[in-house]
Amino acid sequence: GESVGLHLPTLSVQEGDNSIINCAYSNSASDYFIWYKQESGKGPQFIIDIRSNMDKRQGQRVTVLLNKTVKHLSLQIAATQPGDSAVYFCAEFRGGSNYKLTFGKGTLLTVNP
Amino acid sequence: NAGVTQTPKFRILKIGQSMTLQCTQDMNHNYMYWYRQDPGMGLKLIYYSVGAGITDKGEVPNGYNVSRSTTEDFPLRLELAAPSQTSVYFCASSYEGQPQHFGDGTRLSIL
Numbered sequence: 337g338e339s340v341g342l343h344l345p346t347l348s349v350q351e352g353d354n355s356i357i358n359c360a361y362s363n364s365a366s367d368y369f370i371w372y373k374q375e376s377g378k379g380p381q382f383i384i385d386i387r388s389n390m391d392k393r394q395g396q397r398v399t400v401l402l403n404k405t406v407k408h409l410s411l412q413i414a415a416t417q418p419g420d421s422a423v424y425f426c427a428e429f430r431g432g433s434n435y436k437l438t439f440g441k442g443t444l445l446t447v448n449p
Numbered sequence: 450n451a452g453v454t455q456t457p458k459f460r461i462l463k464i465g466q467s468m469t470l471q472c473t474q475d476m477n478h479n480y481m482y483w484y485r486q487d488p489g490m491g492l493k494l495i496y497y498s499v500g501a502g503i504t505d506k507g508e509v510p511n512g513y514n515v516s517r518s519t520t521e522d523f524p525l526r527l528e529l530a531a532p533s534q535t536s537v538y539f540c541a542s543s544y545e546g547q548p549q550h551f552g553d554g555t556r557l558s559i560l
Contacts, residue, residue, distance in 0.1 A: 370548050377553070379553045381551070437494065437549060439492045441491050
């Protein structure tokens with residue numbers, strides 16, 4: 337069956353360090369992946385996305401890497417700040433209608449000052 | 450630009466009561482969605498709509514109903530509230546093939 341899962345439920349880093357959050361997926365037909373950030377009491381906020389014809393995409397302080405061979409993607413946050421503390425979700429789409437957005441359980445990132 | 454607005458933010462219901470969770474978006478998105486999020490879990494799709502007058506079931510539709518009479522509004526109806534429906538409900542909207550934008554949720558407790 338299809339699934340989007342995360343390797344670690346929690347991640348604690350020091351302010352200024354780089355953070356890496358991992359996500360595994362099982363459906364080879366998935367063609368679009370999104371990372372969301374969810375702060376306490378808020379809805380998920382779009383961070384960055386990547387399509388299956390790419391293996392890397394960079395944003396401001398964030399980079400997403402996609403390895404289709406092992407069905408794995410990661411979110412790298414450079415120079416992590418206290419404001420980055422949140423739950424991070426990866427989500428996948430499959431082609432055609434975009435209702436099929438499947439979320440993983442999330443990783444709680446805690447940034448220590 | 451308010452984005453996706455959900456009301457109410459919090460609500461406590463008794464078992465068997467009914468209520469409507471409101472969702473409106475001002476981005477002219479054609480796609481709208483309702484999710485529920487249980488503690489420590491990801492989001493599960495309840496219902497979605499690809500445009501006014503069109504709705505379809507998601508992964509967990511039982512106990513819920515929706516309507517989409519306008520592009521902007523996508524209310525979610527609970528007819529007979531049950532304790533299993535205690536959750537945080539998120540509404541989202543998007544253009545086709547684009548990332549979804551989420552509201553800040555409605556926290557619903559059923560006692």
